[in-house]
Amino acid sequence: xxxxxxxxxxxxxxxxxxxxxxxxxxxxxxxxxxxxxxxxxxxxxxxxxxxxxxxxxxxxxxxxxxxxxxxxxxxxxxxxxxxxxxxxxxxxxxxxxxxxxxxxxxxxxxxxxxxxxxxxxxxxxxxxxxxxxxxxxxxxxxxxxxxxxxxxxxxxxxxxxxxxxxxxxxxxxxxxxxxxxxxxxxxxxxxxxxxxxxxxxxxxxxxxxxxxxxxxxxxxxxxxxxxxxxxxxxxxxxxxxxxxxxxxxxxxxxxxxxxxxxxxxxxxxxxxxxxxxxxxxxxxxxxxxxxxxxxxxxxxxxxxxxxxxxxxxxxxxxxxxxxxxxxxxxxxxxxxxxxxxxxxxxxxxxxxxxxxxxxxxxxxxxxxxxxxxxxxxxxxxxxxxxxxxxxxxxxxxxxxxxxxxxxxxxxxxxxxxxxxxxxxxxxxxxxxxxxxxxxxxxxxxxxxxxxxxxxxxxxxxxxxxxxxxxxxxxxxxx
Ligand SMILES: Cc1cc2nc3c(=O)[nH]c(=O)nc-3n(C[C@H](O)[C@H](O)[C@H](O)COP(=O)(O)OP(=O)(O)OC[C@H]3O[C@@H](n4cnc5c(N)ncnc54)[C@H](O)[C@@H]3O)c2cc1C
Numbered sequence: 001x002x003x004x005x006x007x008x009x010x011x012x013x014x015x016x017x018x019x020x021x022x023x024x025x026x027x028x029x030x031x032x033x034x035x036x037x038x039x040x041x042x043x044x045x046x047x048x049x050x051x052x053x054x055x056x057x058x059x060x061x062x063x064x065x066x067x068x069x070x071x072x073x074x075x076x077x078x079x080x081x082x083x084x085x086x087x088x089x090x091x092x093x094x095x096x097x098x099x100x101x102x103x104x105x106x107x108x109x110x111x112x113x114x115x116x117x118x119x120x121x122x123x124x125x126x127x128x129x130x131x132x133x134x135x136x137x138x139x140x141x142x143x144x145x146x147x148x149x150x151x152x153x154x155x156x157x158x159x160x161x162x163x164x165x166x167x168x169x170x171x172x173x174x175x176x177x178x179x180x181x182x183x184x185x186x187x188x189x190x191x192x193x194x195x196x197x198x199x200x201x202x203x204x205x206x207x208x209x210x211x212x213x214x215x216x217x218x219x220x221x222x223x224x225x226x227x228x229x230x231x232x233x234x235x236x237x238x239x240x241x242x243x244x245x246x247x248x249x250x251x252x253x254x255x256x257x258x259x260x261x262x263x264x265x266x267x268x269x270x271x272x273x274x275x276x277x278x279x280x281x282x283x284x285x286x287x288x289x290x291x292x293x294x295x296x297x298x299x300x301x302x303x304x305x306x307x308x309x310x311x312x313x314x315x316x317x318x319x320x321x322x323x324x325x326x327x328x329x330x331x332x333x334x335x336x337x338x339x340x341x342x343x344x345x346x347x348x349x350x351x352x353x354x355x356x357x358x359x360x361x362x363x364x365x366x367x368x369x370x371x372x373x374x375x376x377x378x379x380x381x382x383x384x385x386x387x388x389x390x391x392x393x394x395x396x397x398x399x400x401x402x403x404x405x406x407x408x409x410x411x412x413x414x415x416x417x418x419x420x421x422x423x424x425x426x427x428x429x430x431x432x433x434x435x436x437x438x439x440x441x442x443x444x445x446x447x448x449x450x451x452x453x454x455x456x457x458x459x460x461x462x463x464x465x466x467x468x469x470x471x472x473x474x475x476x477x478x
Contacts, residue, residue, distance in 0.1 A: 005035045005074060006104040008307060009093055011083040011251065013040025015049055015067070016280030016296035017109030022070045023304030031074035033308050037101055039093070043080035044139055045069075050293060050422075050454045052142050053170035053326065062139060068446075086255040088273045105275055105307055108252060108263060109300075112245035112281040112291070113137060117158070121220035122241065131222040133239045136167050148238035151175030156226045156236035158217055160187040162325055164242035165200075168209050169327035171240070178209045179234045181226065185214050191323050191334035195349050196370045199356040203330050206354075247282045247290065262290055267315040269303045277303055287318015293453060294422050295319035320386060322421055324456055331371075333378045335385045336360075338368035346395040357399045364390045376401035383417050419460050422453020430461065434468050441465060 008024070010017050021038055028034050040046065047065040054060040078095070085094040086106065093101045114135030116123050124130050134144040149155055152175055157168045160182025168180045182189075186197035187204075201211045216229040225236040247262035258264040258272040262284035269277045269285075280296035289295025298316060305314035325332040337343075343360035350356065355373035359366065359381065366385040371378040377399055384391055392398050415428035425448045433447040441461055445451045451458045 005031060005033055006307075007035045007037065007102065008105045008107060009101050009103040010036065010038040010107040010109055011086075011093065012109035012111055012248075012280070012282070013038045013042065013046050013077065013079065014109060014111045014280065015046065015293055016111070016300050017107070018046035018067050018070070019297050020107060020109060020279060020300035020304060021072075021075065023301045024308055025070050025072035025075070027304055027308040027310040029072060031072055035074040036072070037076045037078065039078045039081050039083050039095060039101070041080070041082040042138060045077070045079045047139065048452070049138065050326075052136060052139070053166045054455075055139075055142050056136070056145060056167065057170040057173040062142075065139075067452075083251060086251050086276070088255050088257070088276060091275060103275070105277065107303065107307075108271070108276065108278040108282055109280045110248035110251065110282040112247045114141070114241065115244045115246050116241055117217070117243050119217055119220060121222065122239070129241070130220060132237065133220060133241060135241050136163065137245065145238065145240060149174055149176045150237070152177065153237045154179070154225065154235040155238045155240065156181060156234050157240045157242060158226065159242035159244065160184075160211065160213065161190065161242060161244070162188060162323055164240075165204070166326050167240050167242055168204065169207065169330075172207055172209050173328065179212065179226075179236070180204070180209055181212045181215050181217055181228065181234070183214070183216050187211065187213065188323075188325075188334070191338070192370055193339055193358065195347070195351075196338075196356045196358065196372055199349070199351050199354060199372055200330070200332065202351065203354055207329070245281070245291065247284070249282060252276075252278065252282075260284055267317060268306055269299055269316055277307075279303055285316060285318060287316070288321065289316075289319035292319070292321060292323070294424065295321075297423060322382065322385070324421075324454065326454055326456065331373055331375045331378070333382070334368075334370050335366065335382060336368035338370045340367040343367050344395075346399055348396075348399055359391075359395055359399050361391055361395065366391055374399070374401060379417070382421070386418055387416065419464070420448070420450035420453060420457040422457075423449040425450040425457075427464065430464055431468070434465065439465070439469060 046067040082096045083093050084096050091103050114137040135141050155171050155176045155178050157164050157180045168178045172178045186194045204211050217226050218229050219227040220239050226234045249259045252263045253259045263278040263282050265278050265283045265285050279299040281290050302314045302316040305311035323334045338358050338360050340360050343362045345360045348357045357374045358370040360368040369381045417427050419427050433444050438444045438447045451461050
């Protein structure tokens with residue numbers, strides 16, 4: 001019996017929208033079950049947004065960020081085109097060229113946009129950034145920023161979260177003189193405690209980046225700099241605003257879908273309309289996950305399972321958040337809730353040595369950790385956290401990288417260790433790709449997607465490959 005493939009329209013061709021299309025292609029390579037149309041507002045097509053700061057510091061070119069093109073029959077990509085309205089009753093999407101698309105299932109992957117603070121001088125009346133001001137969310141921002149900065153010239157970064165810290169480090173690598181302003185009491189307020197932030201700030205100071213915590217910016221003066229609430233003016237040719245992002249929910253809200261902070265979805269990634277789904281930064285699931293790419297990738301896989309029918313019982317149950325700071329010379333990762341209530345904590349504060357570690361344990365399980373300058377224990381603790389495995393009795397030895405987890409053989413199995421967190425690729429998966437003939441980093445990346453996220457695992461993947469290629473036992477990834 002022949003049947004027409006169902007038409008899935010995807011709005012948003014960013015990292016998660018592109019991954020969803022790829023996951024569909026893996027499950028339905030001949031396009032028997034689904035016909036897919038993707039509408040993406042960015043003219044460049046999908047790219048690795050996570051690595052934008054590597055373009056800022058000149059290590060990568062724009063072209064290096066391009067995501068591999070998905071090849072599949074019955075796929076239509078409309079880049080540089082925006083969806084302007086959804087009509088859930090008629091099941092249509094209106095586009096900015098006046099055309100419209102009918103859908104059987106609609107996937108919203110509209111991501112998030114940078115928030116520009118309501119500060120005098122920061123924006124023009126239309127809400128766009130004023131002269132000398134830019135966010136860092138897309139390639140257009142990146143180009144704008146590169147045109148504004150010059151070696152030796154002053155730049156101010158507004159916002160001391162992960163993104164602001166990465167931007168500040170990348171700018172300092174271009175030779176710019178960087179001041180970073182954070183309005184709350186310490187850096188990376190959501191992932192670190194105050195002591196860890198103090199140690200991190202020491203690293204930034206040593207890199208020549210001046211951090212101003214607990215300072216409110218009151219005015220951007222083009223050509224001069226940023227005025228703070230204590231009256232000081234920080235000189236700046238450019239102001240980079242990294243003060244948070246807001247999920248893009250307008251289309252969903254105007255169509256009458258349930259929207260709170262983001263578009264509300266259930267475990268099937270379905271919104272309040274059964275034919276409309278949302279994934280990635282625009283989606284709000286009770287188990288969290290917005291703002292990081294790995295949960296979005298997991299959502300993309302679950303939704304592809306459901307819409308292709310490959311796994312009708314697949315469900316997304318929430319994220320286990322892990323944040324790694326991508327700043328040259330600084331090894332920092334934070335898992336879960338380092339300050340979880342009712343947790344027992346062990347802390348090592350070696351401010352002089354620029355190292356800090358904190359482990360929070362509840363019911364013998366890791367509920368949170370901060371590891372600054374402890375890459376070995378970060379790998380072990382990350383594994384315990386990912387698998388929900390029991391922690392060893394000697395917590396301090398674990399923190400210092402000296403204790404092997406006293407877990408069951410299966411749980412302690414190094415093969416189960418996630419090497420690439422962004423794409424959830426284990427060492428066992430890498431080894432099976434290698435056994436199938438993938439002998440180079442690029443071949444392994446094509447087979448498993450490892451190294452194609454934040455790139456933090458590249459060193460480990462190369463080490464594994466070189467040991468396998470040389471017939472040596474492979475090292476456990478650090
Ligand atoms: C500099 C930087 C560094 C980051 N580093 C990390 C990191 O190390 N680790 C991590 O996990 N995450 C990181 N992130 C966050 C990560 O990039 C996001 O979580 C991820 O991109 C979310 O993917 P998404 O597809 O949901 O949204 P996006 O990547 O934002 O894509 C959404 C797309 O939808 C398009 N769109 C929106 N509305 C419409 C419309 N109406 N019509 C058509 N198209 C539309 C947008 O133009 C955009 O292309 C970083 C982000 C930035 C900016």
